[in-house]
Amino acid sequence: MVNGETRPGDIAVTGVGLITAPGTGAEDFWQGMCAARPEVTEDPVLTGLPVNSSCRPEKFDPEQLLGGRLSRRLDRFTQLALAAADQALLDARLDASQWRAPRVGVVLGVGSNSIERYGEQFRLLDEGRAAHVSPRALPRSVPNMAAGEVAMRVNAQGPNFVTSSACASGATAIGVARDLLRAGTCDVVLTGGSESVRTAMTAACFAQLGVLSDGSRGPVGCRPFDRDRTGFVLGEGAAVLVLETLEHARNRRAPVRARLCGYGASTDAYHPTSPHPEGRGAEAAVLGALADAGLVPADIHHVNAHGTATRAGDLIxxxxxxxxxxxxxxxxxxxxxxxxxxxxxxxxxAVVTVLTLQHQTIPPVAGTTCVDPQADLNVVLDVPRAVPMRTALSTSFGFGGQNAALVFSV
Incomplete structure (x- = not known):
């Protein structure tokens, strides 16, 4: 996409689905984001830990949405993925019974395997009760089950896998899905990411790393780029985007929410958990995404930042x-x-960025009141900001020095 014109390599975003703390589904989620009232509450799963709060979709009822039998068979991250995929297909007006199944792929990002059920299984082993370990513990927890279960639910018989690049996993998945469409391997790909990290082990590890907001300044929690930020809040959720070639979307007269026109990725090759102090890998991913889109920095009208509210990460x-x-x-x-x-x-x-372009409005950074003077950024505060926008950038970084950037346009 150059100067608002569509390029052959642009990919259509025809549907989105979300299960998150701010809301479920595109419109509910968007209203929640613009309201800028973080849903940070004490989490009974984390009771007794140094940090015991989280952001979670408390209204999400997997039994209601997926049925009791299926939901009981799945770990939380897969439940979330299935519910988001159902929404995305409905939003895209796609009927899975009518598509060419071998031409439909699923690529989802999952940062780690689920440890939701492993604790109880390890206890059985410790007690010498190996015969009581559930045979379902393994297949329900391996990361690829998020993509595999989505494919089984909607009869998507094309390429099917999970990408794992820590906190950049979802963006990596979207980039790879884009590549499958550009290569002509698929007509449609369901892509995005799903994760539930509300476990005692995960919370304890991040607390030991010193990156979790301890709630010392009230329930606001994560305040990216704020002078007094104290870290992030654990969350859980899923987002699925339906990507199609423009030709496929046009042939079925599908509404297009936005176009994915650029993807860039890099690795710091520097440290297991800390970003490169000069952010060179992150910069390479952003510049790669811009080059892929045929754009220059001046063409970008908005940035959805990674923004973890950690002291080093925000400033870098x-x-x-x-x-x-x-x-x-x-x-x-x-x-x-x-x-x-x-x-x-x-x-x-990525979905926030798509909706931002659609609504021509940028949701504010909830809770941030005084931008760190060392972070010389034009941060949107307090209320949504209406801005004429044609292109926007979303950045994502993760452990292992993983960097990914996506450019969307309308």
Missing amino acids: EAAMIGRVFAAAPPVTASKAMTGHCMGASAAIE
């Missing part, structure tokens, strides 16, 4: 944005509302 990302963009575009950071959903975060933020 802010400096990178400052280097790339001579005139700082308005910036938001979705984790203030959604919590940090790990492998699902980048997919959720």
Whole structure:
């Protein structure tokens, strides 16, 4: 996409589905994001831990949406993926019974395997009761089951796999899905990410790393780029996008929410958990996405930042944005509302970016009141900001130095 014109490599986003703390489904989610009231509450799963709060979709009822038998068979991250995929297909007006199943792929991002049920199984082993370990513990928890179960539910017989690049997983999945469409391998790909990290082990590990908001300043929690930020809040959720070739979308007269026109990825090759201090890998991913889209920095009208509210991460990302963009575009950071959903975060933020372009309005960074003077950014605060936009960038970074960036256009 160059100067608002469609390029042959652009991919149509025809449907989105979400299960998140701010809301379920595109419209409910969008209203929640714009309301900027973080749903951070004490979490009974985390009782007794140094940090015991989370952002979670408390109204999500898997038995109601998926049926009791299916929902009991699945771990939480797969339940979330199926519910989001159902929404996305409905939003895209796609009937799975009518499509060419071998031409439909599923690529989802999952940051890690689920440990939701493993605790109880390990206890059985410790007690010498190996014969009581559930045979379902393994197949329900391996990451690829999110994509596999979606394929079984909707009869998608094309390429099917999960990408795992830590907190960039969802963006990596979207980029790979785009490649399958560009290569002519698929006509339609369901892509995005799903994750539930509301477990005692995950919370304890992140608390030990010192990156979780401890709630010392009230229930606001994650405040990206704020002078007094204290870290992020654990979240859970899923987002699925329906991507199609423009030709396929046009042939079935599908409404197009936005176009995916650029993807870039890189690796810091620097440290297991810390980003490169100069953000060079992040910068390479952003510049790669711009080049892929045929754009220059001045063409980007908005940035949805990774924004984890960690001291090092925020400042490194802010400096990178400052280097790339001579005139700082308005910036938001979705984790203030959604919590940090790990492998699902980048997919959720991609949907935020799509909806931002559609509504020509940028949701504010909830809870952030005083931008750190060291983060010289044009951060959207307090209320949504109406801005004429044609293109927007979403950035995502993760452990292992994983970097991914997506460019969307309308």
